[in-house]
Amino acid sequence: MEILDAIRDRHCVRAYLPKPVDAEIITEILDTARWAPSGVNIQPWQVAVVQGESKQRLGDALIAARKRGDEPNPDYPYYPECWQTPYSVRRQKCGLALYSALGIGRKDKEKRLAAWYRNYRFFDAPVGLLFFLDDSLQTGSWLDMGMFMQNIMLAARHFDLDTCPQASLAEYPDIVRDILDIPAEKRVICGMALGYADPDAAVNQYRLPREASSRFTRWYE
Numbered sequence: 001m002e003i004l005d006a007i008r009d010r011h012c013v014r015a016y017l018p019k020p021v022d023a024e025i026i027t028e029i030l031d032t033a034r035w036a037p038s039g040v041n042i043q044p045w046q047v048a049v050v051q052g053e054s055k056q057r058l059g060d061a062l063i064a065a066r067k068r069g070d071e072p073n074p075d076y077p078y079y080p081e082c083w084q085t086p087y088s089v090r091r092q093k094c095g096l097a098l099y100s101a102l103g104i105g106r107k108d109k110e111k112r113l114a115a116w117y118r119n120y121r122f123f124d125a126p127v128g129l130l131f132f133l134d135d136s137l138q139t140g141s142w143l144d145m146g147m148f149m150q151n152i153m154l155a156a157r158h159f160d161l162d163t164c165p166q167a168s169l170a171e172y173p174d175i176v177r178d179i180l181d182i183p184a185e186k187r188v189i190c191g192m193a194l195g196y197a198d199p200d201a202a203v204n205q206y207r208l209p210r211e212a213s214s215r216f217t218r219w220y221e
């Protein structure tokens with residue numbers, strides 16, 4: 001696949017076929033993604049690949065925490081506490097597109113919650129990825145991690161695989177560390193679903209727009 005096509009064609013997939021992904025392909029994706037740049041080449045990314053039993057146990061525990069009403073306590077705040085325009089408007093449009101694709105009304109809290117729970121199952125993708133950074137590292141390493149994750153999402157397209165990055169999987173980091181036996185000093189940054197898209201699922205049919213580059217770019221001579 002052409003690189004520009006892969007970048008433009010990538011989108012979040014939230015329903016997957018029950019078709020396993022070969023371990024060799026997962027390894028090749030990670031082997032490719034590791035060529036991401038990182039400040040002074042420290043390569044700070046660490047990854048857990050969960051499938052089968054471990055994915056099931058993780059999903060069970062995260063859903064149970066949510067159902068108990070445990071307050072999410074992520075290792076970092078991903079979103080602002082106070083949303084400002086234009087971000088608040090884009091966020092609203094994003095939610096609207098998702099829930100209308102799922103046929104869930106604005107006020108149907110139960111169905112919205114059930115849809116949110118699907119995050120904890122990696123949207124039934126056969127493979128879940130979790131990303132960690134040592135807590136000794138600084139904010140710069142988060143840039144490196146973002147580039148590494150984008151490489152994974154683009155490399156996946158080469159194999160006709162799709163992805164969805166998921167900050168939701170970092171909502172209860174202690175559960176993730178506990179189930180995967182990850183040391184306390186590793187921060188849980190994000191999760192990611194990986195698998196073959198279900199082409200018929202309604203939730204996979206919509207695409208979100210982007211602002212024209214002229215709206216966020218200043219040119220100088």
Ligand SMILES: Cc1cc2nc3c(=O)[nH]c(=O)nc-3n(C[C@H](O)[C@H](O)[C@H](O)COP(=O)(O)O)c2cc1C
Nearest residue numbers: 010011012094119164165166167168169190207208
């Ligand atoms: C770091 C990161 C975390 C995200 N977390 C979630 C998530 O937890 N659940 C979800 O459904 N989508 C999540 N998304 C997907 C975004 O909602 C999505 O990228 C955005 O709406 C644009 O849609 P597109 O990627 O399909 O173009 C996340 C995206 C990023 C980059």
